[in-house]
Amino acid sequence: MIAQHANKIFSQAIHDYHVLNNIDHPIKNPYEAHTLEHLLYLKCWIDTVQWHMEDEVRDPNIAPVEGLKWKRRIDQSNQDRTDTVEYIDSYYLNAFKDVKPLPDARINTESPAWAIDRLSILALKIYHMQIEAERRDATPEHRDQCGQKLRILLEQREDLSNSIDELLEDIKMGKKYMKVYKQMKMYNDPSLNPVLYTGEKK
Structure with missing residues (x-):
């Protein structure tokens, strides 16, 4: 089951990051390049x-210049995230390239990778909500509320994991087929963002 495998890799990436808990610490991907595992680890990192x-960037006392610096880093991170998805x-298009869809095959509302993105x-959310549910310096009410949210998140992960596995099995059996649309983000493209290609300022 790919979802269970992905969940383990995600947990590993989150754990590895929090050893030093440093945004600028370089990734040390333990998986061989060009493998699905490498991509899953990279995605979650x-x-x-x-x-x-x-x-x-949500620090209420952040200086505007510092906030802009973080905003631009987040924009680049979003682009990296999209590219990795x-x-x-x-990877899946190649894995299923020889599958012939059945005559009544249907397309899914999202591709396998975008569902896996949500799983990551x-x-x-589960990692950080568990910390809050167990935080000793928080009130009992806070811990209880976070514990309830944690149980919902765990249920959501189980449901999403099952759905991803079912989707991949349906594609493999020809019951559904993949049709992937590139994100075509425009605001990072100097040829598509008017502020970038005309230098206009509002």
Whole structure:
């Protein structure tokens, strides 16, 4: 089951990051390049780093220049995240390239990789919600509320994991087929963002 395998890799990436808990610490991906495992680890590492960038930029006392610096780093991280998701979809497109869809095969609302993207984010939510549910310096009410949220997140991960496995099995059996659309983000592209290609300022 790919989802269970992915969840283990996500937990590993999150644990590895929090050994030093440093946004600028370089990734040491333990998996061989060009493998699915390498991409899954990279995907969750990017998400984990960005999670902490998002914490930093929400500091109410942050200086505007510092906030802009974080905003630009988050923009680049989002682009890296999108690129990695598309690499994962390319992996599956190649894996299923010889599958002939059945006449009544249907397309899914999202590709396998974008569902896996949500699974990676869920892993982070679970990790941090568990910390809050066990935080000794928090009130009992806070811990109880976070414990309830944690149980919902764990249920959500189980449901999403099952759905991902079912989707991949359906594609493998020809019951569903993949059709991937590139994100085509425009605001990072100097040829598509008017502020970048005309120098206009509002």
